[in-house]
Amino acid sequence: MANVTSTAAEPERLQLLRVLGPAHIWALGVGIVLVGEYMGWNFSVGKGGMIAGLIACWVAGLLYTCVAMIDSEVTSTVAAAGGQYAQAKHIVGPLMAFNVGLFLVMAYTMLEAANAITVGFLLDTVAGMQGHSGLNQQPFIILAIMFLAWLNYRGVLATLTFNLIITAIAFLAIITLFISVQFGASSVPLDFSAVTSDPLPYGWVGIVASLHFGLWYYLGIEGTCQAAEEVRSPARSLPYGTMAGIMTLLIAATMTWYVCSGLIPWEYLGQAGTPLFDAARVTGSTTLMILLFVGTTFATLASANGCINDASRAWFSMGRDRYLPSWFGAVHPVYRTPYRSIVFLVPIALIFALGAPLDQVVTFSILSGLLGYTFMTFNMVMFRNKWPLDTIKRGYVHPFHPLPTIVLLILCSTAYFAVFLGYGTQLSAMMCFYIVASLWFHFRRYQFVRRGDQFTMPWPKPQGY
Amino acid sequence: MDIWNILEYAAWALSALFGVLMLIDLVRIDSTYDNELLISSREGEIEATAERHEI
Numbered sequence A: 001m002a003n004v005t006s007t008a009a010e011p012e013r014l015q016l017l018r019v020l021g022p023a024h025i026w027a028l029g030v031g032i033v034l035v036g037e038y039m040g041w042n043f044s045v046g047k048g049g050m051i052a053g054l055i056a057c058w059v060a061g062l063l064y065t066c067v068a069m070i071d072s073e074v075t076s077t078v079a080a081a082g083g084q085y086a087q088a089k090h091i092v093g094p095l096m097a098f099n100v101g102l103f104l105v106m107a108y109t110m111l112e113a114a115n116a117i118t119v120g121f122l123l124d125t126v127a128g129m130q131g132h133s134g135l136n137q138q139p140f141i142i143l144a145i146m147f148l149a150w151l152n153y154r155g156v157l158a159t160l161t162f163n164l165i166i167t168a169i170a171f172l173a174i175i176t177l178f179i180s181v182q183f184g185a186s187s188v189p190l191d192f193s194a195v196t197s198d199p200l201p202y203g204w205v206g207i208v209a210s211l212h213f214g215l216w217y218y219l220g221i222e223g224t225c226q227a228a229e230e231v232r233s234p235a236r237s238l239p240y241g242t243m244a245g246i247m248t249l250l251i252a253a254t255m256t257w258y259v260c261s262g263l264i265p266w267e268y269l270g271q272a273g274t275p276l277f278d279a280a281r282v283t284g285s286t287t288l289m290i291l292l293f294v295g296t297t298f299a300t301l302a303s304a305n306g307c308i309n310d311a312s313r314a315w316f317s318m319g320r321d322r323y324l325p326s327w328f329g330a331v332h333p334v335y336r337t338p339y340r341s342i343v344f345l346v347p348i349a350l351i352f353a354l355g356a357p358l359d360q361v362v363t364f365s366i367l368s369g370l371l372g373y374t375f376m377t378f379n380m381v382m383f384r385n386k387w388p389l390d391t392i393k394r395g396y397v398h399p400f401h402p403l404p405t406i407v408l409l410i411l412c413s414t415a416y417f418a419v420f421l422g423y424g425t426q427l428s429a430m431m432c433f434y435i436v437a438s439l440w441f442h443f444r445r446y447q448f449v450r451r452g453d454q455f456t457m458p459w460p461k462p463q464g465y
Numbered sequence B: 001m002d003i004w005n006i007l008e009y010a011a012w013a014l015s016a017l018f019g020v021l022m023l024i025d026l027v028r029i030d031s032t033y034d035n036e037l038l039i040s041s042r043e044g045e046i047e048a049t050a051e052r053h054e055i
Helices: A022-033 A043-075 A084-091 A094-129 A138-154 A156-182 A203-217 A221-227 A234-263 A275-283 A286-320 A339-355 A358-386 A403-448 B003-032 B045-049
Strands: none
Touching: A022 A156, A022 A221, A022 A234, A022 A286, A043 A084, A043 A203, A043 A221, A043 A234, A043 A358, A043 A403, A084 A094, A084 A286, A084 A358, A094 A138, A094 A286, A094 A339, A094 A358, A094 A403, A138 A156, A138 A286, A138 A339, A138 B003, A156 A234, A156 A275, A156 A286, A203 A234, A203 A358, A203 A403, A221 A234, A221 A286, A221 A358, A234 A275, A275 A286, A286 A339, A339 B003, A358 A403
């Protein structure tokens, strides 16, 4: 049994394996998110037109830049599996931590299910193009989840190296499409005439409504911090990987909007299932079409892979602290992964992938993510107030505090309103779910938590305590 | 039966294979190792051994 920690005074312990570097962190963050460039974001164009789609792209980009900066500072200091859950536990309190843990697990498991559904849809599309109609998507959906869960089960290094390769290919596919179109490889020229002829077809409210789907460009970049216990140097790798990730996504998002809006009329783009693949088809180039199909498939798999990684770490951390049964807090003695959490979340992902419609699954994921971002705002303020800059060492200090926090809170509020416009019932239902879960935790589960054991950081006492 | 029908059966078979591999290993590990060791991971280990929060 390798790498088991033990001292003369303490019994041997199993820990997650510390083998990752900044590139793996980049692959985890961008891998989860890049699928949003390949599908989903374009509904923002359908909600408000081309200009609204671009504004949503950049406003959501601003929101997530704030998320990445705030997350980099806190995570480089609270370097523990569970990411924002561990942050909430140390900075806010147990009930907040329990809720944040649930937000994370729900957001990532729903996103994993949505990705698996998309794999089935993609293969059905290809089968249809080859003359095979009525493909049974279920075995491919199940295979995507099972294979990636097995990969995660076997070890984090192989999992995220796999993510690094397929994410890099998917990103290069977008750049290749952009360059090819710029240099005239497309048989259809770029056309932005709708920017002037039909700038805001649904008025200013269209911009607000489009913000909901603008989040797709970047949703999940905060997942980088789930790997905090598995990186060789958390204080260095997490900020590097996260900030490089958000820069990659800002470039990819802008290129995606530019190419797709120029090649596909906005009325069609707003309803397309796979906009980048459709843009490649419009160019008339078979090579680009194949490349973007591969890119779409890889981006989808990378996202599902990263989601399994992150959801299992959050669930594992909650089990380790007895916020959930401690059975989930187990580490595999050979592969050093949270194997019970990985296996437990497989059937949950399958139920949603096989039994729920895609837009509902996606909306539940987005809403859980939004709740997590809202938490980050007051978490950041409390972190700076309780432990000012001169009291503990941070791996990264984000600039202009509290401006990013204020901007993030304003944008989150706007995004809630945007979601409410289209999915008010789901928003209310989800809030009810988290309230019931909180009551269960407070009145039933918290008695099992070992209160002294859960606060592990060797920090000085917070100011005011 | 065309290639897509064969791929469907292959996907079912591989899904079952990966599921069974995970379950067998889970049962084997749980029955081989003491549960106290398996759930012995602690959050603070990294901080205590590698990186200290001192200015």
